[in-house]
Amino acid sequence: MSTDGKDPAAAQLQDEGEMLGTAHVGDLEAKADAILKGAEAAIEQFDTPEQAKQGRTKKAPQPFRLEDLVGNEGPPDKCSIDLIRDVDLDLRVELGRTEMLLEDVLKLRRGSVVTLDKLAGDPVDLFVNGRLVAKGEILVLNDNFCVRVAQLIGSDSLD
Template sequence: MSTEDTSAEEAAKSETEAKTDAVEESVSDALDAAESALGSIEKAAPAGSFQLEDLVGAEQPPEKCSIDLLRDVDLDLKIELGRTYMVLEDVLQLRQGSVVTLDKLAGDPVDLFVNGRLVAKGEILVLNDNFCVRVAELIGSDHLIE
């Protein structure tokens, strides 16, 4: 083995030992810091009780709350004359002039749905050549806001 190889090995060994010493010193410092922190936690005083003050706000009574903010909200209103069940073949055969029989009779009340929820029943009328619905019964009216 040449002198150069021996010197290179010694330099590498010395560098490895220096890195190992640095790592050991870092680990020792970390352990010291952890012990110090643990000692601080053990010396800390236990949490005492405290009382929060009551919050006082400008809360309005329910009768003063206004529904005016909701008056411009769009709702989906559907009026259901009746229902029927058809197989795909029958649907594909529908043409102009086809008659679809519903499960309700003429004169039976129709259902009024708001956003998919039944809210009323009514009767179909014709007024100035337009169909309209007269509300005959409110469903769950105790939940409606006046």
């Protein structure tokens, strides 16, 4: 290292630069020149500075041809549905709704009656994963509650 009153870090950099030699510096200059020439060529493709800002070049647009998709039908729907037949879904039947204060909820006991916003005999809502998919009516079959689907709700009427 140089000890002639220079900053030690600057002296070390100077010594390392001398060890690299001029060939390394020449390589860097050649690479920089090549990059600059490439940038100049790219700039020359633009007509005006306004077009350069917008990314438009002198070259005329070339038509893009898509190949016909005839004969490339996918697998039938039956194959597609088979892949998801065993997916678990959350199905809920909603008899009705009501709003209650926390105080009223805390007062609920066995035998308490909660009044809902639907009348007896009104259709119930069927939800799959939180989305309304159908309306139906409650039945009792062999001592079990059941729902008979009366109307399917299309995806266009959802949300």
